Amino acid sequence: MSNARRSITIGGVIVALIALLALLAPLLTTYGPNEVDTGAILEAPSARHFAGTDNLGRDLFARILYGGRTSLGVAFGIVAIGMGAGALLGCAVGLAGGWVDRIAMRLVDVALAIPSLVIALALAAAVGPSLVNLVLILGGLGVPLYLRLFRSEALSLRERPFVLAARANGAPAWRLLAVHILPNIAPLFATLASTALGTALVAASALSFIGLGAQPPTPEWGALIFEGRNTIMYEWWAAVLPGLAVAVSALGFVLLGDGLRDWLDPRGGGR
Amino acid sequence: MARFVLQRLAFFGLVLLGVSLITFAIAHLAPGDPARMMAGPAASADAVAALRAELGLDLPLWQQYARYLGDLLRFDLGTSNVSGEPVLDEILARAPASIELMGSALLLSLLVGIPLGIGAAVKRGGWLDRLVSGLSVAGISVPAFWLGLVMVILFYRQLEWFPASGRFTGEPPPAVTGFLLIDALIALDFRALSAASAHLALPVLSLALLEAGPLARLVRNQMRAVLGSDYVRMARASGLSERTILWRHALRNALTPLVTLVAASIAMMLFGSVSLETVFGWPGAGHYVVQSIFALDFPVIMGFAVLTAIAYVLVNTAADITLGLIDPRVRPA
Numbered sequence: 001m002s003n004a005r006r007s008i009t010i011g012g013v014i015v016a017l018i019a020l021l022a023l024l025a026p027l028l029t030t031y032g033p034n035e036v037d038t039g040a041i042l043e044a045p046s047a048r049h050f051a052g053t054d055n056l057g058r059d060l061f062a063r064i065l066y067g068g069r070t071s072l073g074v075a076f077g078i079v080a081i082g083m084g085a086g087a088l089l090g091c092a093v094g095l096a097g098g099w100v101d102r103i104a105m106r107l108v109d110v111a112l113a114i115p116s117l118v119i120a121l122a123l124a125a126a127v128g129p130s131l132v133n134l135v136l137i138l139g140g141l142g143v144p145l146y147l148r149l150f151r152s153e154a155l156s157l158r159e160r161p162f163v164l165a166a167r168a169n170g171a172p173a174w175r176l177l178a179v180h181i182l183p184n185i186a187p188l189f190a191t192l193a194s195t196a197l198g199t200a201l202v203a204a205s206a207l208s209f210i211g212l213g214a215q216p217p218t219p220e221w222g223a224l225i226f227e228g229r230n231t232i233m234y235e236w237w238a239a240v241l242p243g244l245a246v247a248v249s250a251l252g253f254v255l256l257g258d259g260l261r262d263w264l265d266p267r268g269g270g271r
Numbered sequence: 272m273a274r275f276v277l278q279r280l281a282f283f284g285l286v287l288l289g290v291s292l293i294t295f296a297i298a299h300l301a302p303g304d305p306a307r308m309m310a311g312p313a314a315s316a317d318a319v320a321a322l323r324a325e326l327g328l329d330l331p332l333w334q335q336y337a338r339y340l341g342d343l344l345r346f347d348l349g350t351s352n353v354s355g356e357p358v359l360d361e362i363l364a365r366a367p368a369s370i371e372l373m374g375s376a377l378l379l380s381l382l383v384g385i386p387l388g389i390g391a392a393v394k395r396g397g398w399l400d401r402l403v404s405g406l407s408v409a410g411i412s413v414p415a416f417w418l419g420l421v422m423v424i425l426f427y428r429q430l431e432w433f434p435a436s437g438r439f440t441g442e443p444p445p446a447v448t449g450f451l452l453i454d455a456l457i458a459l460d461f462r463a464l465s466a467a468s469a470h471l472a473l474p475v476l477s478l479a480l481l482e483a484g485p486l487a488r489l490v491r492n493q494m495r496a497v498l499g500s501d502y503v504r505m506a507r508a509s510g511l512s513e514r515t516i517l518w519r520h521a522l523r524n525a526l527t528p529l530v531t532l533v534a535a536s537i538a539m540m541l542f543g544s545v546s547l548e549t550v551f552g553w554p555g556a557g558h559y560v561v562q563s564i565f566a567l568d569f570p571v572i573m574g575f576a577v578l579t580a581i582a583y584v585l586v587n588t589a590a591d592i593t594l595g596l597i598d599p600r601v602r603p604a
Contacts, residue, residue, distance in 0.1 A: 109282070110282075110285055110286050110289045111289070113282075113286040113289075113584055113587060114286060114289060114290055114293065114580055114583075114584070115538045115541060115542065115579060115580055115583045117538075117541075117542035118541060118542055118575075118576050118579045118580055118583075119293060119294075119297075119576060119580070121542070121545065121560070121564075121572070121575075121576065122294065122297050122572055122573055122575070122576035123297050123300070125301075125564050125569065125572045126297045126298070126300040126301040126569065126572075126573075127300050195411075198411060198412055199411060202411070202412065202413075202414050205414055205417075206414055206415075206416060206542070206543070206545075206546045209414075209416055209546050209549075210545060210546050210549060210561045210564060211561070211564055211565055212564060222414075225414075225416070225417055225420065229420060229550070232420065232423065232424060232428070233428060236424045236428065239417075239420050239424075240417075240420070240421060240424065243414060243417030243420065243421070246414055246417065247409075247412050247413045247414065247417065248412075250411065250412035250413075251408060251409070251412040253412075254408050254411050254412050255408060258408070
């Protein structure tokens with residue numbers, strides 16, 4: 001099996017498993033993520049509580065499963081906004097060319113020279129921490145990078161014979177974009193999206209960990225690591241397991257993205 | 272060459288302008304009336320209005336921005352709501368702790384990453400090559416603050432090898448530079464040196480482990496490109512030994528892009544160290560900003576964003592210019 005195929009298989013299996021665990025959470029545990037049980041505080045893992053309970057007696061296994069729904073949903077939201085807007089704008093700018101393109105690229109250069117995660121931190125603190133704000137902020141800050149990547153893709157597509165033919169036939173710009181350009185960036189989109197989901201998971205968990213994402217009692221992996229941190233001396237797994245979930249999921253997405261890239265472009269250098 | 276440097280400096284100015292516009296906009300989004308906050312809940316409406324005028328909050332937006340820019344240029348970042356001290360002083364007082372942490376981590380990741388990358392490039396598909404691939408994927412996927420927690424559990428809770436909190440224990444060496452390692456060396460205080468190193472061990476290891484992978488990968492890819500190039504083939508055809516080719520010809524050309532990557536690593540660390548310092552109770556700027564987030568101390572949060580953004584842009588511009596000086600190929604003609 002080639003390296004690319006192996007990465008796709010391993011990454012794909014990990015991603016599918018994690019997604020299934022999150023989706024099927026209500027079937028996999030009888031506990032609710034916020035179900036407090038004062039009779040079962042700080043219990044060690046057992047047949048009743050697979051991952052033990054926290055200081056409020058909440059079942060940690062349930063919180064991690066439901067936390068996956070939050071964390072994966074947040075990552076999907078971030079990538080959908082950042083890459084969706086980036087791809088659309090990038091292709092539009094690439095097709096338009098001329099001064100629109102020059103000004104947009106100058107702005108992108110400036111935006112990319114500013115450390116976006118630090119800006120995200122200040123912005124999240126200013127507008128008030130919430131999951132919706134986190135998605136909007138991290139998504140929005142991703143736009144310049146994807147704008148640039150999809151613009152250069154659109155530039156190369158623009159000169160391809162089938163696009164030239166459509167233009168010669170007088171196809172309007174929106175039609176070029178919708179029919180000829182956007183469908184052809186799909187492979188690049190899938191590749192970049194997979195890697196982006198991995199990095200979005202890590203960034204969102206870090207911001208939640210410092211109080212700028214999910215607010216208690218919402219189960220979210222970064223917030224769960226923060227909660228588990230307080231009881232690290234009694235039950236180390238409370239902080240370790242949700243972090244492991246972040247790392248393994250991100251690993252799955254990154255492997256899948258790497259594999260897709262190498263598969264689509266076998267000449268490129270591997271990781 | 273002068274034109275290249277001027278170009279980079281002009282871009283530097285443009286980016287700083289961008290930073291100031293963004294942070295000004297964010298500061299405006301922050302909740303609460305700054306005048307009311309400063310005057311206190313007991314102040315009369317007149318007093319608040321007077322303070323508002325004094326702060327320039329009743330001016331048109333562009334004049335407020337001009338004032339903000341003027342303050343920034345004089346390094347006036349406002350005062351902390353919590354301590355009442357200037358934000359700049361508060362952050363600068365904690366900067367040496369952060370820089371010592373990040374600097375040590377960067378040094379360690381370079382010491383590990385460069386040899387790993389060279390080894391991986393020389394023997395394609397070997398175990399070093401696979402190790403570098405694995406480390407680089409892990410470097411992206413594993414959150415640094417979580418790795419820090421795992422280190423605390425392993426090396427503090429279980430093995431009790433290293434301390435898990437703070438920067439120092441015992442009598443600190445006389446402060447000269449603010450960097451404990453250097454101050455301890457100056458004072459020839461080896462007990463202090465070992466105490467400072469022990470506290471650095473776990474946070475530095477957490478950061479460096481994750482940075483070393485992507486670094487090694489870049490070195491490997493660069494090295495491979497160079498080893499496959501025409502001039503290396505030429506050197507080989509002339510009968511030069513593999514060792515001479517590797518160390519004299521290939522390495523120098525492969526390592527120049529590292530300047531750019533080091534700058535990028537610093538950006539990652541600036542953010543990563545915020546949560547990592549929190550995990551280790553490290554008395555640096557990152558931990559301070561997290562405390563300020565929970566205390567709703569907006570001037571500090573904004574000041575931190577402005578300062579780190581400026582520091583990052585500065586490092587990047589310096590890296591660009593350095594790269595242009597040592598490698599004429601990247602200079603625009």
